[in-house]
Amino acid sequence: MRFSxxxxxxxxxxxxxxxxxxxxxxxxxxxxxxxxxxxxxLRNVMTADVMAIIRKIFMPELDGDAPLHQVSSIWFxxxxxxxxxxxxxxxxxxITRRLIEYIKQQLDVLKEGSEGKLKLESLEVFENKEDLLLxxxxxxxxxxxxxxxxxxxGQKGETPEETIARLKKDSSK
Numbered sequence: 252m253r254f255s256x257x258x259x260x261x262x263x264x265x266x267x268x269x270x271x272x273x274x275x276x277x278x279x280x281x282x283x284x285x286x287x288x289x290x291x292x293l294r295n296v297m298t299a300d301v302m303a304i305i306r307k308i309f310m311p312e313l314d315g316d317a318p319l320h321q322v323s324s325i326w327f328x329x330x331x332x333x334x335x336x337x338x339x340x341x342x343x344x345x346i347t348r349r350l351i352e353y354i355k356q357q358l359d360v361l362k363e364g365s366e367g368k369l370k371l372e373s374l375e376v377f378e379n380k381e382d383l384l385l386x387x388x389x390x391x392x393x394x395x396x397x398x399x400x401x402x403x404x405g406q407k408g409e410t411p412e413e414t415i416a417r418l419k420k421d422s423s424k
Contacts, residue, residue: 253314253321258304259403264298266404272296273397276305279361280393282371291407294364302362309396325351325392346385353389370422 252259266273275293278285283291297305313325326347333340349369355369374386 253317262404265301266400277397306358349385350388354363
């Protein structure tokens, strides 16, 4: 797990069985209207520690000390697209750069309550292929990260130490 026990506990305390807060995060990330009372609640739970975890989820960085098979990057999508669709790689690189710019912008909006320059609704005009692909990538990416938060926050069961002990016990059979 690329998240520490402390981070997982904070995710659970903040988001477990609290779809309203998850939906509020999603609304901010997708620039959707949010009721004032929901935004007030959201601002109260978005502490520096919670924002650090949210940033880690939405903007994963390569980490050589992460457990095996837990390294993540937004650019992974582009690597797959290179293999599958080489003629459009310039589009994919540009779209991924714009996705990263958008996600960083919205993380700042989530943290500070400011307003970003790149507007998701302006992409809905779909005057070109890139805008359509970017619009789809933003929504797909945000939904995926929100789901990751929901899954991590909803995990019940054994601690990492208990998992290690169980695996050692199982391997000695």
